[in-house]
Amino acid sequence: MEISVIGTGYVGLVTGVCLAHIGNKVTCIDIDEEKINTLKSGISPIYEEGLTELLQENINNGNLDFTSDYKEGLAGKKFVYIAVGTPQGEDGSADLTYIDKACESIAQHLEENTVIVTKSTVPVGTNEYIKGKIESNLINEVTIKIASNPEFLRQGSAVYDTFNGDRIVVGSDDEETLNLLEKINEGFKLPIVRTDLRSAEMIKYASNAFLATKISFINEMANLSEKIGANIDHVAKGMGMDKRIGNSFLNAGIGYGGSCFPKDTRAIISIGKKAQYDMPILENVVDANERQRDILVDKVLKKYKDISGKKVAVLGLAFKPNTDDMREAPSISVTNKLLANGAIVTAYDPVATDNAKEVLSSQVKFAKSIEDAIDGADIAMILTEWAEIKAYPLESYKNYMNQAVIFDGRNCHSLELAKESGAVYHSIGRPSMND
Numbered sequence: 001m002e003i004s005v006i007g008t009g010y011v012g013l014v015t016g017v018c019l020a021h022i023g024n025k026v027t028c029i030d031i032d033e034e035k036i037n038t039l040k041s042g043i044s045p046i047y048e049e050g051l052t053e054l055l056q057e058n059i060n061n062g063n064l065d066f067t068s069d070y071k072e073g074l075a076g077k078k079f080v081y082i083a084v085g086t087p088q089g090e091d092g093s094a095d096l097t098y099i100d101k102a103c104e105s106i107a108q109h110l111e112e113n114t115v116i117v118t119k120s121t122v123p124v125g126t127n128e129y130i131k132g133k134i135e136s137n138l139i140n141e142v143t144i145k146i147a148s149n150p151e152f153l154r155q156g157s158a159v160y161d162t163f164n165g166d167r168i169v170v171g172s173d174d175e176e177t178l179n180l181l182e183k184i185n186e187g188f189k190l191p192i193v194r195t196d197l198r199s200a201e202m203i204k205y206a207s208n209a210f211l212a213t214k215i216s217f218i219n220e221m222a223n224l225s226e227k228i229g230a231n232i233d234h235v236a237k238g239m240g241m242d243k244r245i246g247n248s249f250l251n252a253g254i255g256y257g258g259s260c261f262p263k264d265t266r267a268i269i270s271i272g273k274k275a276q277y278d279m280p281i282l283e284n285v286v287d288a289n290e291r292q293r294d295i296l297v298d299k300v301l302k303k304y305k306d307i308s309g310k311k312v313a314v315l316g317l318a319f320k321p322n323t324d325d326m327r328e329a330p331s332i333s334v335t336n337k338l339l340a341n342g343a344i345v346t347a348y349d350p351v352a353t354d355n356a357k358e359v360l361s362s363q364v365k366f367a368k369s370i371e372d373a374i375d376g377a378d379i380a381m382i383l384t385e386w387a388e389i390k391a392y393p394l395e396s397y398k399n400y401m402n403q404a405v406i407f408d409g410r411n412c413h414s415l416e417l418a419k420e421s422g423a424v425y426h427s428i429g430r431p432s433m434n435d
């Protein structure tokens, strides 16, 4: 099939590359010319395992190319996937500015009988809006079909997820369009859910809202466990073995971040408000997550009272491991709070440092290794559970720090090993071993 993908971010680029890899002829369009030039030369502007190899392979076999010119990118294409950003607006609702602009540009060059496929996460009803927006800007009289194909990949394992996800959702109010979408997606060999447009849009928000709820729930259980002498590792294990609960997404920590859960939970609350339906569960999920982000610094402040002039090493900055993405990373609020309390902050991340420099305070110093970050530090704080940070032995901290004092926001180390290491170790949701 001949496919255009609009937007070459985390979703658009991975979608474009993977659609090319299963045999489609794909042209990716982005308004960011620098990004397009980088991509044309076979370099991925984002860090995603396995992406560069597939990108280069499919450029070389002629299945994949890139352009910033809509006319060139839409020529001869039967499917146009929209994968531009839908960030959080000021009132919490999804901001559709990029969708609007993409629709206006698509409409200028659209060919007869094209199917518009929305990958971006959009409020329920937006696909109908997209159809209307394109139709009202058309230059030529053409018929368009519209489909929703929400994306469920996780950053850090985006390519793997595309070929190994749990399901693909295709939504349309037109049977023939659903058949076409199903045909394209057969190549991924995953279960396909066929549904109507609005249900497809809703599945995406409901899934993210449920996962965010699971995280805020386990964090609440962790905070209580800590106060009453239970260990959240054991609690989560015992809960997760019940198949009705499931053992994933029960890792307690400093809250969820990233470009999706924070904005999508707020967006669905806003969808509820527009439908005059309050969503108290999700409102509390959001509030609990905000509170959770402070929890580690609060532990530091409880222990030290005054951290002015203390040297703090922050280990891990990206919102989760295996990505360079800093969007809504808990490290942003943590470093700001440390600095506001007078601490001297040195940070280390294996991959996200360049992006972190754009969003963290200029007072944060950046280290090139764990050792470099903890050298001479009074306190080390683990904010992202990168494999390298998890594998760094607690015993080694004392070789570089004044005294090994570690606040672990991702529970990277078992309490048993922490005790053996001799380090002063604080984590989330376990009985205190130091006070």
Ligand SMILES: NC(=O)c1ccc[n+]([C@@H]2O[C@H](COP(=O)([O-])OP(=O)(O)OC[C@H]3O[C@@H](n4cnc5c(N)ncnc54)[C@H](O)[C@@H]3O)[C@@H](O)[C@H]2O)c1
Binding pocket: 006, 007, 008, 009, 010, 011, 012, 029, 030, 031, 032, 035, 083, 084, 085, 086, 098, 101, 102, 105, 119, 120, 121, 122, 151, 152, 153, 154, 155, 259, 260
């Ligand atoms: N990041 C994820 O893990 C993820 C997963 C599932 C769904 N989503 C959803 O997918 C959508 C895209 O997310 P993302 O993280 O890939 O965004 P992103 O910000 O990484 O990328 C968006 C890209 O679109 C480009 N763009 C903006 N306006 C354009 C236009 N008019 N024409 C062409 N290109 C344009 C930007 O230059 C950018 O490269 C969002 O709706 C998001 O909620 C994201």
Ligand SMILES: O=c1ccn([C@@H]2O[C@H](COP(=O)(O)OP(=O)(O)O[C@H]3O[C@H](CO)[C@@H](O)[C@H](O)[C@H]3O)[C@@H](O)[C@H]2O)c(=O)[nH]1
Binding pocket: 121, 151, 152, 153, 154, 155, 156, 208, 211, 215, 248, 249, 250, 251, 252, 253, 254, 255, 256, 257, 258, 259, 260, 261, 264, 319, 320
């Ligand atoms: O048990 C857990 C699992 C995750 N997290 C945090 O939750 C956030 C999101 O993690 P994850 O879901 O792995 O990453 P994302 O790339 O944000 O993926 C989510 O958001 C995407 C965008 O909508 C969806 O496509 C995915 O299905 C959905 O998992 C991160 O800050 C994690 O640290 C926890 O705190 N505890």
